[in-house]
Amino acid sequence: MGLTKFVLKRPVTAVLCVLCLVVFGLSSVASSTLEETPEMNMPIMLISTIYAGASPDDIDELVSQPIEDAVDTLSGLDKVTSTSNENSSIVMIQYEYGTDMDEAYIDLKKKIDGIADKLPEDAKTPNIMELNINDTAVVTMSVSNKAQTNLYDYVDKKIVPEFEKISSVASADISGGRASYVKIELNSEKLNQYGLKMSDVSQAIASGDFSYPAGTTKTGKMQYSVTTGADYDDVESLKGIPINVANGSVVQLQDVAIVYEALQDQSSISRYNGKDTISVAIKKQQSSSAVEVSNEVRKVVERLENSDKNLDIIVVSDSKDNIMDSLNSVFETLILAVIISMGVIYLFFGDIKASLIVGTSIPISIFAALIMMNFLGFSLNVITMGALVLGVGLMVDNSIVVLESCFRSINSIPNEEYDSGYIEAANKGSLLSRSFKTAAIEGTKTVYLSVFASTATICVVFLPLAFLSGLTGQMFKPLGFTIVFCMVASFFSAISIVPLCYYMYRPQEKTNAPAQKAIRTLQIKYRKMMRVILPKRKAAIIASVAILAISFTIAAQLAVELIPAGDDGSVAVSIETRPGLSIEKVDDVLKEVEKVVSGDKNVKSYMVTYGGGGLSLEGNSGATLTAYLKDKVKDSKVVMNSWKPSMNAIKNCNITMKVGSSTSMMQDSDGYELILKSTQYDDLKQASDKVVKELKTRPEVTKVHSSLENAAPVVKISVDSVQAKAEGLSPMMIGQTVNNMLSGVKATTMKVNGEDTDVKVEFADGEYDTLDKVQGIVLSDGKGGSVALADVADIHFQDSPSSITREDKQYTVTIKADYTDKAGKDTKEVLNKEVAGKYMTGSVSLGVNSINDTMGKEFASLGKAIATAIFLLFVVMAAQFESPRFSLMIMTAIPLALIGSFLLLFLFNISISMTSLLGFLMLVGNVVNHGILYVDTARQYREEMPLEKALIEAGVTRMRPIVMTALTAVVAMIPLARDGQMMQGLALVNIGGVISSTVLSMILLPVYYSMMYRKKKRKQDILREQDVAVEI
Structure with missing residues (x-):
């Protein structure tokens, strides 16, 4: 005081x-830092390893599995998942929450360094990085410049470095276009004429451009450093590089190859509103604010455009816009909540x-x-x-x-x-x-x-x-x-x-305040009603049980999700093309998808990207189209659903769509999804094929596909180790030679127009583009002679999955499908039992996807928090009333809130999620406070009047403050329930719970109090009678 x-x-x-x-x-x-959601750090490490030219099968056996075995003994592990794609392996190590990630990194690096000699010699050193869940593009831009002949090189050399100078920027990834390089196109006939090999040419180029420090020299008072080497300033100068021939003579590079500037093979696609472009995706440093990065990026964009009138940089998406829109919306809701609360106060006073x-x-x-x-x-x-x-x-x-x-x-x-x-x-x-x-x-x-x-x-x-x-x-x-x-x-x-x-x-x-008449009316009716209800204690108990039963019946009808799906006004379309398609065929598929999107009048703009920079867990066949809808669109999901028929008709791909949201990566698939796992890959493949075949006959689902079907055809070169050794060769030497002949060799880097440019030694296009030509490759043996590849290896076509996934040393396959109109709420359970259940034999079993696994853990965690909160409330109230009995009675108001909460979630079609469960946690405090007010007043009145009258008058007396606080709590949350998106479930749980608990507790708490008081009184009377008997 x-x-x-x-x-x-x-x-x-x-x-x-x-x-x-x-x-x-x-x-x-x-x-304060402005963000859309709190920064979240996942205890996950990624180990990425590049092994050029290797198939997913080889990557799995030679790279992924050795790494899995090495990390298996690390402490604090929760899960180890490996994805073996063509040319690369990604092993994801998920630790238990609370693990010291700095120590985890040191221990992990020791394990990986310990198996370096067990990995293939030509595999690159595994790269260890910590996964950042916030590592998404903050700003995405489309760059064009009509004055540039090679837009990719211009963006890569001139534009990207300007963004990378910003201290808060982690990376600037580009997609689309083709980089230029200096191509040394070998002439096979000339090489054979002079007895040269590809390696001879690449070594001559590398040594010719070699610069070596040769000491120092003095001239007068000055000292100068001396370096040796040949300088090649332009493409023409490369043609004169000398190459030693076995007979002692020397030839020049131009005698055995054509030297010219070329464009690399296209590996990525980027289009904005149907026009080819170069896209630049800006990612922020983990400690930086997205708003800060956006502001700095826009300053650089303005400066670059002012310096070059031909340059046009369009900001396609900016997370700052979504952040500010979300925060402004919540701020407006906050102001509205305060004003509404003031209005409620006026009604009563x-x-x-x-x-x-x-x-x-x-x-x-x-x-x-x-x-x-x-x-x-x-x-x-x-x-x-x-x-x-x-x-x-x-x-x-x-x-x-x-x-x-x-x-x-x-x-x-x-x-x-x-x-x-x-x-x-x-x-x-x-x-x-x-x-x-x-x-x-x-x-x-x-x-x-x-x-x-x-x-x-x-x-x-x-x-x-x-x-x-x-x-x-x-x-x-x-x-x-x-x-x-x-x-x-x-x-x-x-x-x-x-x-x-x-x-x-x-x-x-004022005694004539607007709400006073209504309160007085309620008080009169409450007195009459409670005189009837109080004696009917059994009916009250039956009603309580019925209320609980209805509550759980409604709850059973609600969907469940980890995080509520937001809506930022965009739709993300993921296109997984059939493995083995050429990039030209992939482009045709993407154009069909673009046609569907561009034809919708609700679409403001769209961008499609395929390939490009960045680490991907999905292999090499995935593309993404992001459609940005007009502001007038209120529900992006309606627009997205209208595209489904047209999208499903596109061949050679599997398409999934999601409404854009900052939490989209934590959203489960809308369709049917089944995960199978097994220690034996062949058993898993066989079971998966059978399940897919039967699911295609079911009317409840369509567009059925699995992650193992449509395997990409590969040319398998199986080396005969014995025969190869007899020729002085090894499988590793043969693999390296074939890889160089098919993919080329980077010999050096030189300056072209002032920019560093790769110099690659390659054979002419089409030199080895058929199986017969590959079989005709001639290798240099270890004795100075040559041997045909076909003599030391078996060369044949073989189907290979586009990627192989293992989880905790078990192979996994994901089967997905879209639901049809004939699907019901229990379709997933029915299909799992009637279809998948038949093939769960031997080593094959059902798996759980990562979202559902996380959801189970997080719901359990929140459940413990709610239980702990209820227990602490019990302790506080028992201490306050000096009576555990009355504390338990007050807590009976908590179940009475469930019917209102579940009913509102059902009516508004809101799923049970982490935020709605958090609403139940918050509701506990609201509900109990009203109970405390009533019970405290009833105890005071009981000392002055009979029990029944005390219980009724306590309700009458506390009606105004209880109704006032309940009404204020409800109306303050209405704006959040209307526009809250992520917080909508929490607000609805509290609105429904406060309303139902306020009404029901005012009716049923007096009955509970009466029953408990009478039971306590009977017990006291029995004890008193026993004391009297003892005295007699």
């Missing part, structure tokens, strides 16, 4: 302190000054919370801003309780007169001033402990969030802390700012 008296005694000091809070709060907002008191205390509490958030390094994002919105409904409770107590206090001050519902003093002057000051002090003093207990109750509910690990902890721990900050700030605001404003504004409670 010292704080209340202090602010009333020193109002100027108090106002200045409030001003400081506002200034520091605004400063905290200005210095009838004085705009009372609303202004609450309207003053809430922003001050928010500013105080923002200061604490900034101190702990929390960013401003949808989650923390949403917590502030949720906090409005909780913070206003404390202010309402204190304000109502002040009104009651001034009504009890003697020598005051009332007229027409207005409180008027006999003298207007010092007497009136003392009356309001006394009312402010006494009113706050009366409810000080209950306000403290209410605040502690809410804080206790969110305390378990501080100890959550995993994805849930990283995403929602800031929410828990933010609400706790809000509640602590609201407590101090309620016992200082509210009484101060009450004293300064001097509001007058």
